[in-house]
Amino acid sequence: MQKSEELSEAGSVLFQQLHAIGIVAEGSWITLIDPEEDSMTMWVTHHNISKIPKKVFGDDHPNFRAEIDAWKSKQESIKIQMPYDDFVKSSKEIFGIEVVNAPQKPIVYIQHILHGFGFLGASTYEEISEKDLAIYRRFTKVFEQTYTRFLDLKKAEAQAREAQIEAALERVRSRAMAMRKSEELAEAAELLYGQLGELGITSWTCGYVFIDEENNQAKVWMIEPNGQFFWGLW
Structure with missing residues (x-):
């Protein structure tokens, strides 16, 4: 079984x-x-x-x-x-x-x-x-x-899965902590997308959204499956 x-x-x-x-x-x-x-x-x-x-x-x-x-x-x-x-x-x-x-x-x-x-x-x-x-x-x-x-x-499978998730989290965490300028969010988003894919999580796009409550805006950095990166304000 x-x-x-x-x-x-x-x-x-x-x-x-x-x-x-x-x-x-x-x-x-x-x-x-x-x-x-x-x-x-x-x-x-x-x-x-x-x-x-x-x-x-x-x-x-x-x-x-x-x-x-x-x-x-x-x-x-x-x-x-x-x-x-x-x-x-x-x-x-x-x-x-x-x-x-x-x-x-x-x-x-x-x-x-x-x-x-x-x-x-x-x-x-x-x-x-x-x-x-x-x-x-x-x-x-x-x-x-x-x-x-x-x-x-x-x-054992659950433990292996948890170890895989922790490794993916650490890669994303390390890349985010190494950032020095906002332009690097594109690379961080690409890494995030790749790590989700390796975990079997299929998504159309992924990235980061930052909420600016004072101006009632959201700043978006996203990556698409074809590798194209985009950002914008909502």
């Missing part, structure tokens, strides 16, 4: 692999928990169709309350038995999922394996065996390790 939006694809792979090992799930999901907000963001896959991520809160449904509380108390797993009709209704109202062609068992088993950031979940019409749960725990451990690496990479 390079960005969090790819969790939908990861969720689809999870669903496929659950079926590959014999866990016949109606749906599966990747959930990340925000304890301060008391919320969960869920990437749900239903019959291999990935839904857009959905944020829910602990007070939105008794199941959500139980799941968040289980995670906060550092439980390894949580299993919820849900009446079939309630499962169908909640799937539609909360996630926009139509449960069709289901065996209509009286109970749907909602199984979660928790990790440091949330949990992996699955809904089945039969209880998952201990043998298969052991495999599912391995899935969860791999996801936790991978997501930890993803966060580390994002942090």
Whole structure:
């Protein structure tokens, strides 16, 4: 993964692999928990169709309350038995999922394996065996390790970006401090334009505007993409 939006694809792979090992799930999901907000963001896959991520809160449904509380108390797993009709209704109202062609068992088993950031979940019409749960725990451990690496990479990218910004600021700052006459604002504006471009900020023009409140005027020094410099009074 390079960005969090790819969790939908990861969720689809999870669903496929659950079926590959014999866990016949109606749906599966990747959930990340925000304890301060008391919320969960869920990437749900239903019959291999990935839904857009959905944020829910602990007070939105008794199941959500139980799941968040289980995670906060550092439980390894949580299993919820849900009446079939309630499962169908909640799937539609909360996630926009139509449960069709289901065996209509009286109970749907909602199984979660928790990790440091949330949990992996699955809904089945039969209880998952201990043998298969052991495999599912391995899935969860791999996801936790991978997501930890993803966060580390994002942090490193953010730090590198900040260093790039600081270097650009220092170049502009140094050039401005070295100025001895106003005519040099043209060079400073050109440098500013170039540094913004290197940071990926595309602009039609950039430069400096100085406000003369006493005369109700603005003095402008600007540079255009073609390198042409202009100044004037407004």
